[in-house]
Amino acid sequence: MSDISDAALAYEGVKRIGWADRSMPVLRQIRERFAIERPLEGFRVAACMHVTTETAGLIRTLQAGGASVALCASNPLSTQDDVAAALVEEYGAEVFARAGTDREGYYAHIHRALETGPDLVLDDGCDLVNTLHIDRPDLIGTVRAGCEQTTTGVIRLHQMAREGALRFPVVAVNDTDTKHMFDNRYGTGQSTLDGIVRATNTLLAGKTIVIAGFGYCGRGLAERARGLGARVVVTEIDPVKALDAALQGFAVEPMARAAELGEVFITVTGNRDVIRGEHLAVMKDGAILANSGHFDVEIDVRALADLAVEVHESVRPQADEYVLADGRRLVLLAEGRLVNLAAAEGHPAAVMDMSFADQALTCAWLATGHAGLAPAVHDVPKEIDTEVARLKLASMSIGIDALTEDQEDYLHSWRIGS
Template identity: 60%
Template sequence: MDYDIADIALAELGKQRVEWAESSMDVLRSIRERFEKEKPLVGLKIAACLHITTETANLLKTLKAGGAEIRACASNPLSTQDDVAAALVKHEGIETFAIRGEDSDTYYKHIDAVLDWHPNVTMDDGCDVVSRLHATRAEQLKEMVAGTEETTTGVIRLRAMEASKALGYPVVAVNDANTKHMFDNKYGTGQSTLDGIIRATNVLLAGKVVVVAGYGYCGKGVAMRARGMGAQVIVTEIDPLPALEAVMDGFRVLPMVQAAPEGDVFITVTGNRDVLREEHFKLMKDGAILANSGHFDIEIDIPALNAIAGPNGKRKVRPLVDEYLVGDTGRKVMVVAEGRLVNLGAAEGHPASVMDMSFANQALSVEWLATHKDHLEPKVYDVPKEIDEEVARLKLMSMGVTLDVLTEAQRQYLESWTVGTN
């Protein structure tokens, strides 16, 4: 086997934690049982660039059970759980290239190691594999069958590629499935983001002013959970519709330049760059905490902070917290997990029970691609409605929840246009 991980001796611990996650992933487990019998993924070589976590391990085990060959690498330098990487290599025979804390050169070396294997399916979280493939390995595009994308940031990049006619093969936007973004993004990000900030800083949120940048599904979840822990929440937005929704949900909505002097904790979840930048840093309170839960480490302008702090103005004050001196103001701001994904950089990511639905969508979308690959164009596809509904049905069944069923009269009424007011 070829692999590059931190320590193979961590494999037993990783195996235990993967099994613990599996106990909360009933939907994925039911899909795996079917895949083991039907082998719908035979012939697929999947390059899986995902967060190497216990939940991801269960997805990769499911894909392997379906007959796929897999090579895995990390989709973020700080999100890898080294014991899980070891377990994937030793116990699952999945060649894995991921080390927690790897530098940028190693990160892209690992992506290249996966692409050197000449996969025909990409499974991306942030679009780095797809971008690398198109930018530096265009000759391999003819080998590609299809791909999937897990997160909002990656879908944004893919749609930009499609709009410019640059996308070389079909990709399913798994992130946009209702059973993904309505639950993973909202409830998963909401809980795991605050978990990461609290683990790293031990901050008490009750009574604090928490500024949430972005009110998409991730922002909704973060704002809701912060309020639930007693924080006063301010939302910043650029889009009038989510801004109006935030107001109707009871939050204050301000431009960041007005929120900056008030905030105690700042959390970015936009998918864009420079959301917190020099003009904001200079207005912040002494001791303000800055964290990012968007995919890439560009939402907080760390280069600007380094420039403001100067060569002697930065120091590590806790294992995952860096303190920056804000110029000659005498004030300091604290950055959690280097401005990278705080829920994975400083905690364990989303709970397994919510990732169960997201990764069920991944597995079933790959099966759908394998079945329909000869009829697809090089564009971004939504997850088919029947897959979305099947994931919801299986999740409810695993939770012991049953639904009402339409009577025949109700069904006929819904299908008719002739019945009106009596």
């Protein structure tokens, strides 16, 4: 039996799900195909994901393919209660998610989803898979395979595989080009700044924005922040990524120096304690702290609390002000959790269209003969990535060239010289 906040919100949820669906033409096409082919007939799916309008599109697609779906939230601050209600009341999914639930409730919902006995698991950050292996190994027997859609989750899965702890195959959907190149770069880039502006109403033009991490997410953020007129400083631990940032014209500094310069700080590294007490101690009055990495560990919130002599909670929605002994004020957004989902609505639906198309097609691929893979982290087949890109281009009325026969021969021959 589902656990949601208010079933009466279903009508509003249906309307918002329909609005998002307009911007997800690839997933709609796959849903129509699934309704005919039924590749997931009889499969039980447990998903730990952000309960948003875009996720609802994926859940409905899996259902069209014949699956029964149980959904729990991968972040309590991102749960949209009206969407959860619509999925239960109108679309027949099991949902265990309430906006703002505490840590105990969060993990109780993960357990409830796992207790449905899934054949496939879909994860966003590896908490579902982690809980399954550590707390509920008794339920692993039914699981044939899984998918992971975040960088943080893939890192954790690779570590599990190296230690021989991973007991079923998991496909790194995050690592497909149509996911990380677009979702991370364009989705995170736009939605993170959207969340910061909604939470603070600050003008980004002329501000010095420090971005910790220059992976796909960091690149997207840096590009968009510069486009809005901000001065961008990048911090990195990877020499190659730092060089890339520098050659793109961004200032590159260690965090110890960047902490003195920045007015807005955004962490997107996938690691913990990126902004620590020694950094907080030298920041300017009014500095804004935001995280867009998956877990709430990138900004040391405990160190911030220890430095503060006073905390003003909710000075604006999703903004808490910490007053230090010398009178400086530091503003923490979304409790250090994902600012783009807690203070805004996450990625635009047009971006999630590709990410969830990758998920849906990968689930079908696993269900139709590939769930017998070795217990390891696997790549999405290239043909799935290519198909999603092809469908997206077609939905945008964009055509591309095809190789001629001579060009094909040339690319596949070593005998032809200059």
